[in-house]
Amino acid sequence: MSSNSSTTRDGGRLNRACWIGLSLLLVFCFPLVGGRYVVFLVTLIFINAIAAQGLNFLIGYTGQLSLGHGAFLAIGAYVTAILCNTYHVSFWIVLFAAPLLTGLVGILVALPALRLKGLYLAMITLAFHMVVSLGLMSLDDITGGFQGLDVPNPRLGPLVLRCEEHFYYLSLIVAVLFYFASVNLSRTKIYRAFIAIKEKEISAQAMGISLWYYKTLAFFLASIYAGAAGCLFAVTMGHITPNHFPLIVSIEFIMMTIVGGPGSIFGMILGTCLITLLPYVLLFVVQAMGSTFPSVVVHFADLKIIVYGLVIVGFLMYLPGGFQGLKNHVVEYWVARSRGRGVKPSLS
């Protein structure tokens, strides 16, 4: 896959196509061998990967910190639930409507965010998350309050999606589409404008990049991704409550960015896998330890957030570029060594 391999250009492309084909085959066959629980976990990874790529447009590309990504996920999920449950709209329309409506909300949030940077932007997105999550509880005639809403199983003609495997394939298809969309986007003018804004807003503006257009676009794209993820989340869970979207969800998405390395799609997906699985792995460990140390099981929730805190602080202190940054260092190091210089690359 690496660009400096000795194969010719066509050979490299063939190689790449083989890899993609093989991995697609693997993920398509996965539900045939995996248990239902594992299939459900992988579905969650697909859903989170979509949302995390959305956050990547903000944090990774444009350099805008959003603490409210979980709120967009909640909006996508609730739009899905309300349209499907209350208005009986066909799911296949909802699958397009939910991201678009969430995207429109994203534009509304972007309007104040255009004036704000850094701390102020973080605070307004934090306030947005709190307003949404408290609002979901308060508006109980629309959102069902604490009880939440049921999401009926989506149907397409004769086909009804109702078990883990079905949701797996649905999420897989949507995730692959969104993945290719963001990969393609990273080769366009829009991507370069985002990066320019991240590097230095004033110079970007001087080069003719319209800040308000591209910042709004970044928020719009981020919330479309989050809306799609929320829609899939709602149908996969079958029932959603405000408790599915606490502030910790937004923190988890930020963790995915930190762990994977902001600005890289590969890193985002790796980070998503690790952070989505982290609580389940932890639960497994805690249950295994439970027979000898019963008190560990009682404190699982606290242990989980302690690990979260350690991951965030540890990565920001010792590995600020995340795994993508680590990979870059390793590659740089070996390239330098193989050229015989033996220069240790400087840590940026």
Add this chain to the structure above:
Amino acid sequence: MLEELQLFASICLNGLPIGGIYCLLALSFVLIFRATKIFNLCQGEIMMLGAYLTYSGLQWSLPFPVAIGFSFVGTSVVALTLEKFILRNFVAKPIFISIMVTLGLGVLLRGVIGIVWGVDQKVLEVPMFDKMVSLPGVHMTAGKLGIIMTAIAAIVLLETFFKYSRLGMAVRATASNLNASMIMGVNIWRIFSLSWLLAAVISVLAGVFIARLSILEPGISQFALVAIAALVLGGFDSIGGAIVGGFAIGIVEALSVFYIGGQSKHLAGFVVMFAVLMIRPYGLFGIRKVERV
């Protein structure tokens, strides 16, 4: 009409004690943010730690002043440790990195507190809290009056300290220009520690008051998020703004609970915060420094 006005006034008065707590919390944010330019999102957890340490002190049947003194020491040690070993690495880095770090530290502290003290609700007894005090025109419990007085006293004392003492001047110098004050011989690391120390002490007071006014449980760290609304309203770097913002948010909450319903309590604070950030992001008293697009 007169009765309505009286009702309105008494509702506003009711919002003042909780407003005083928001003042104290907002003040602790301002103290750290001004000197170190780090926005400390784990302040709520530090406050909670203060409340729990006081609770433990009382459990060991220490008298109340000793218990709160113990909590001052314990919380300050934790805050200074975080500052010295973790947040010092992030001074003068982009602000969103320090936001994420303190967010992580907050989550970490919440977990530790949950393990040490459990998640069940506890009652923290403050002596003399429910004794009625009758000043002319005001009927209030001693505790509520005490909260308001503490908030005002804290701000007056801090303003005096910053204005007239040599050390206070050094803090202001650090706030206005880090490099220049370093060149002029200010030991900025000591200033940073001092800011964290003051913030920790103030948030212990806030934590004890919150725990007594509502109940002691891990959920009380959410009050710090509402205090951010007060902070935004007052301006991120204004000490005087913290007091106005704190009381204003307290009153807005009390009014919204009365006129809209109990559900909207914290929502009101965040809606105000959202609106202020949209219309006047630097707050009422902050320095206009927001870059425009």
